[in-house]
Amino acid sequence: MDGHPFARGAVSVVARAVVAKSDKSVALLIQRDGDKIFMPVRLG
Numbered sequence: 001m002d003g004h005p006f007a008r009g010a011v012s013v014v015a016r017a018v019v020a021k022s023d024k025s026v027a028l029l030i031q032r033d034g035d036k037i038f039m040p041v042r043l044g
Contacts, residue, residue, distance in 0.1 A: 019043060 018026055028039040 022043060024044075025040055025042045028041055030037045030039060
């Protein structure tokens with residue numbers, strides 16, 4: 001998170017923490033082989 005890799009399984013814990021702090025949407029950054037993709041996620 002924030003540029004630091006984390007172990008498998010930790011993704012859901014981190015995601016829940018971010019969603020709990022957010023208002024209406026969050027952006028999920030996916031990095032793979034030097035490519036970066038931002039995925040907007042609307043919360044409702």
